[in-house]
Amino acid sequence: MRIITPDAHDFEIDQAPWYLPAGDEVQLFETAWQAKLPVILKGPTGCGKTRFVAHMAHKLGRPLVTVACHEDLTASDLLGRFLILGEETVWCDGPLTTALRHGAILYLDEVVEARNDTMVVIHPLTDDRRILPIDKLGASLQAPDDFMLVMSYNPGYQSVLKELKQSTRQRFISLEFSYPEAELEQKVVEQESGVAAKHAKSLVKIAEKVRRLTERGLEEGVSTRLLIHAGTLMARGIDPARACEVSFVRTLTDDADLQRSIHEVVRDFF
Amino acid sequence: MGAELLRLDRGTLRAWSEQITAVEVAMGLPTARAYTELVLTGARRQRRLGRQLALDVPDNLARVAEGERKEYLRLMGMVVRERPEAVGMVARTLPRLMERLEGPALGKFVGSGLDMHDLDAGRAEVFLKAESASGQKELERLSLGLPLSAVSRTLALYARAHCGEDVQIRPVPARQGRKAFSEGRHLYLPERVDRYGDERDFTVYRVLAARTAAYIEFGSFELDLRKVPGEWAHPAHDESDLERFFRSFPNKSLARDLFAVVEDARVEGAMLEEYPGLARDIDTLRPDELALRPDLEDLAPVEAMVEGLLQRSWGVEHPGGGELGEQVEQLWQQIQPALGPLASVADSAALVPQLYQVADALLRKVADEPPPDPKEQGGGKGKRPPKPEGGSDSKPQDGAGGGEQEYKGLEANGLGSAMRPEEMTPDDRAADEQAREVQDAMAEEGLDATLREIRRAMRQDRGGDERSYDEMVAFLERNPPPEGGQVEIGPEREAIEREARHGGRPLDPDADPNAKGVIQPEWDHAIQDYKPAWVQVKEHKLEPDTGAFVQGVLDEYGAEIRQLRRRFQALRPEQLRRVRGVVDGDEFDLDRLIESRVERRAGGTPSDRIYSRHHRNQRDVAVAFLVDLSSSTNEVAGETGKRIIHVEKEALVMIAEAVDAIGDSCGIYGFSGYGRDHVAFYVAKDFKDPYDDSVRRRIGRMSHKMENRDGAAIRYAARKLMEQPASTRLLVLLSDGRPLDCGCDAYYDAYAQADTKVALRELRQQGIHPFCITVDPRARAYLKEMYGEVGFVVIDRAETLPQRLPAIYQRLTR
Numbered sequence A: 001m002r003i004i005t006p007d008a009h010d011f012e013i014d015q016a017p018w019y020l021p022a023g024d025e026v027q028l029f030e031t032a033w034q035a036k037l038p039v040i041l042k043g044p045t046g047c048g049k050t051r052f053v054a055h056m057a058h059k060l061g062r063p064l065v066t067v068a069c070h071e072d073l074t075a076s077d078l079l080g081r082f083l084i085l086g087e088e089t090v091w092c093d094g095p096l097t098t099a100l101r102h103g104a105i106l107y108l109d110e111v112v113e114a115r116n117d118t119m120v121v122i123h124p125l126t127d128d129r130r131i132l133p134i135d136k137l138g139a140s141l142q143a144p145d146d147f148m149l150v151m152s153y154n155p156g157y158q159s160v161l162k163e164l165k166q167s168t169r170q171r172f173i174s175l176e177f178s179y180p181e182a183e184l185e186q187k188v189v190e191q192e193s194g195v196a197a198k199h200a201k202s203l204v205k206i207a208e209k210v211r212r213l214t215e216r217g218l219e220e221g222v223s224t225r226l227l228i229h230a231g232t233l234m235a236r237g238i239d240p241a242r243a244c245e246v247s248f249v250r251t252l253t254d255d256a257d258l259q260r261s262i263h264e265v266v267r268d269f270f
Numbered sequence B: 001m002g003a004e005l006l007r008l009d010r011g012t013l014r015a016w017s018e019q020i021t022a023v024e025v026a027m028g029l030p031t032a033r034a035y036t037e038l039v040l041t042g043a044r045r046q047r048r049l050g051r052q053l054a055l056d057v058p059d060n061l062a063r064v065a066e067g068e069r070k071e072y073l074r075l076m077g078m079v080v081r082e083r084p085e086a087v088g089m090v091a092r093t094l095p096r097l098m099e100r101l102e103g104p105a106l107g108k109f110v111g112s113g114l115d116m117h118d119l120d121a122g123r124a125e126v127f128l129k130a131e132s133a134s135g136q137k138e139l140e141r142l143s144l145g146l147p148l149s150a151v152s153r154t155l156a157l158y159a160r161a162h163c164g165e166d167v168q169i170r171p172v173p174a175r176q177g178r179k180a181f182s183e184g185r186h187l188y189l190p191e192r193v194d195r196y197g198d199e200r201d202f203t204v205y206r207v208l209a210a211r212t213a214a215y216i217e218f219g220s221f222e223l224d225l226r227k228v229p230g231e232w233a234h235p236a237h238d239e240s241d242l243e244r245f246f247r248s249f250p251n252k253s254l255a256r257d258l259f260a261v262v263e264d265a266r267v268e269g270a271m272l273e274e275y276p277g278l279a280r281d282i283d284t285l286r287p288d289e290l291a292l293r294p295d296l297e298d299l300a301p302v303e304a305m306v307e308g309l310l311q312r313s314w315g316v317e318h319p320g321g322g323e324l325g326e327q328v329e330q331l332w333q334q335i336q337p338a339l340g341p342l343a344s345v346a347d348s349a350a351l352v353p354q355l356y357q358v359a360d361a362l363l364r365k366v367a368d369e370p371p372p373d374p375k376e377q378g379g380g381k382g383k384r385p386p387k388p389e390g391g392s393d394s395k396p397q398d399g400a401g402g403g404e405q406e407y408k409g410l411e412a413n414g415l416g417s418a419m420r421p422e423e424m425t426p427d428d429r430a431a432d433e434q435a436r437e438v439q440d441a442m443a444e445e446g447l448d449a450t451l452r453e454i455r456r457a458m459r460q461d462r463g464g465d466e467r468s469y470d471e472m473v474a475f476l477e478r479n480p481p482p483e484g485g486q487v488e489i490g491p492e493r494e495a496i497e498r499e500a501r502h503g504g505r506p507l508d509p510d511a512d513p514n515a516k517g518v519i520q521p522e523w524d525h526a527i528q529d530y531k532p533a534w535v536q537v538k539e540h541k542l543e544p545d546t547g548a549f550v551q552g553v554l555d556e557y558g559a560e561i562r563q564l565r566r567r568f569q570a571l572r573p574e575q576l577r578r579v580r581g582v583v584d585g586d587e588f589d590l591d592r593l594i595e596s597r598v599e600r601r602a603g604g605t606p607s608d609r610i611y612s613r614h615h616r617n618q619r620d621v622a623v624a625f626l627v628d629l630s631s632s633t634n635e636v637a638g639e640t641g642k643r644i645i646h647v648e649k650e651a652l653v654m655i656a657e658a659v660d661a662i663g664d665s666c667g668i669y670g671f672s673g674y675g676r677d678h679v680a681f682y683v684a685k686d687f688k689d690p691y692d693d694s695v696r697r698r699i700g701r702m703s704h705k706m707e708n709r710d711g712a713a714i715r716y717a718a719r720k721l722m723e724q725p726a727s728t729r730l731l732v733l734l735s736d737g738r739p740l741d742c743g744c745d746a747y748y749d750a751y752a753q754a755d756t757k758v759a760l761r762e763l764r765q766q767g768i769h770p771f772c773i774t775v776d777p778r779a780r781a782y783l784k785e786m787y788g789e790v791g792f793v794v795i796d797r798a799e800t801l802p803q804r805l806p807a808i809y810q811r812l813t814r
């Protein structure tokens, strides 16, 4: 039977993704890769996890296979399935299998979104056997040394129905991410959005202030990503206050008082 | 002036001269001048009018807040010119009115009253007193403005974003007039702003909040006198360095104003640098703020100098022109070093002595010069005993003592500084004193930290510092007997309960005398171990009440509840879920179908499980709501006037509806009790009870009781949850965040918090997800310590709980 595996080239990263390290995460990740240990990246949305993985994949010269997890993700979606092409029955590799065959980095983004019974398929990959049994093919794949499993997860989610099971979590090394330090974040915003340094600085200051409100009912602070969005609009000539308004003031919360206070903080700067 | 009065009317002169000294002493020279002016205007029109004004105005003027007196006199002047016959009436009614209205609205209201006066004087007075319906209505209409209550939450969040402290917004106490200020912890803002009647009124609030918060943000209250060269008064107990600094000058008011001018300029500079957007708002308001300042010509030389300096800092160049203008410009130059981007409050303070010297010299010069018209002097002036150096003599006091007499500063016009360290509460003072000691100790080791940082560290560190001994006593005194509810107690039950009473404790009609006790352990943080068999919990099923409470909730939230039910019904998660690989179903399962074809080709026996079917999916959640029924929940929540307990019960009804709609299995419990032998666990709905009217009436039956031993109740609720077969178990604790049981043994502060924390941890170990919701409006720091390991949220307006609880639940289980 024919087996179709997507080409490794499709997952290779040509241009080095720009990433500004906040601590020792680059070194830790590299070491984990060498030691064949799976890694969890913990942190709020939009703080650079995805970018970091891309950066590392390029640095280590590995292809990167990314799966955005969601509730309906099944084990077959990850492993692969049979297809009928004309008269022929073929097996088509899923992303997990593909990554394994190419010795790639497999990145399961927002892993809590997937159901726990789906995640069970990765368990055998995370212990020292590093194998992937594929029942339908009646075979087991041995992970090559280059293969690495990485998942990301946002602990701020707070849904008790979507917590990462201990049995899964305990197999990983975990790297904590948070929003970058002010100076770093300013550089990131500047670089990524092309906005003037002065404005990038203000955006970061606004973010620092808004993040203080998370203990007061704000579900999550402004992410670096949203700051970059605002900066991008500003760099293209949108009025700064307006750019902030549409990039994050309106989206962060439905609480009218909170929204207003964030609006006022923005106004202090622009 | 006296001469002119003499010419006009002897009676007026007599009345005026009886009052003028007192007016000047109590309210300052500019006010005294304006008063005299008013009397003159009146006397010129009618003799009797002058006398009436001379006599009536001072007492009424005294009822007006300092900053408003100028406006009072201006309005009275208008009345004298336009409706002299209404003078008495307006003089009397105006002070009250000024508490409620200001600016154009005030003028309009008085105008309406005057018009009415032409027709019926009696009616007009009733109108102006806002006693008549028409007066009240008009007053309402005109006092639309912007009330603080409408914006205080937004402003508090805004201020918190700025200074990161737990800043609260409070209304300016009545005795302080309308001027916003901060004492270093909170922002005090006027109760209403109706200066413009449009969006700019919010801008006024916003600028006030930003300015007062800036004192905290830019460290105005962080003065450390060790960093300011000079000899300062001997430190007094619980006194801030700011107060000590002012006390070091013989003329405290003068020093205070000079400092305020410099420090305000420094802080404003820093603020404008940091927040360019604010600059725009400040610019918008500045002309109107300047219009409120006194005329420099009206002021005595030193006052004019200080006021001029202030106006200079607001951008008025050469204020007052001429010699004064020159002098101010010169002083302004001297101040510049304190205004740089790196300057701190210490730089402002360091500049005060030299400014003070200039002002002091000016004071002496004025005092030595013979007064231009001796007759005009109210007396007692001119013999100023010069006080050479800083004294550690007097304790801090305000008012007309010693060197203060000659200088009626900014304060006299109610326009003085908005930094009011003297308004700090004794508790805050004590906390500062401690922080200072820590600071000293750290300084000796060469470590540098601001008081603010130390305070924050101390707050977090101690976790349980919040309830002082005094607070405990106050708590016990206020602890009322539990609410009886509406159920009649039968005589025999009463007898049983009387017997069951302990130590004269009032009886609890909801307690089941036959309830069996369950013995539980408790965590003692002092020994870092459990005390086994330490607490006795008894379970009491609540009786349904009359239904009045539920009716009230349905009346108020009926529409919302229907909406809520719809929303949660829609959330029944993929009610129909596709199950794959079954022998028969409504659709083919493609994967399986292909597999079976492959299998057949390969010559094997294909599986016949090739269908998929829609199948009802169980969410399989069991949730227990556990509500604190301690006496502290009898406190009033927010502005609605409802008690916390009432709001909690409303929230329970709402959430019960929502959970019922979504189909999760649910228990609703309350807890209270007193002492470790009498923890009471009240059941409004057990997991097995269907959700129906009797459940709602049982919720209605919940009332505030006595204490709250949270750890015990949490453990007991965990038992209930573990009996449920669900795959996800959730405990939602609703409390005011203060575990406290002052029964025979002490359960409070660190002990209680540690036990609560450990109890929550136990839950997690059992696979239960705890989530804590507290309605403590003060958002204490220890909450994070106590609940930090599990999820928690602080609801800063308890009255929103009924809407927020379902939203939180939805989020928790999405």
Ligand SMILES: Nc1ncnc2c1ncn2[C@@H]1O[C@H](COP(=O)(O)OP(=O)(O)O)[C@@H](O)[C@H]1O
Binding pocket: A018, A019, A020, A021, A022, A043, A044, A045, A046, A047, A048, A049, A050, A051, A052, A180, A188, A192, A224, A225, A228
């Ligand atoms: N340290 C960083 N270096 C470079 N870019 C960053 C960094 N942190 C955040 N970013 C930017 O923020 C954006 C959002 O980050 P992303 O990795 O997508 O977030 P996450 O995966 O954590 O949700 C990225 O596209 C990148 O532009």
Ligand SMILES: [Mg+2]
Binding pocket: B628, B630, B631, B632, B633, B707, B708, B736, B738, B739, B740
């Ligand atoms: Mg309590």
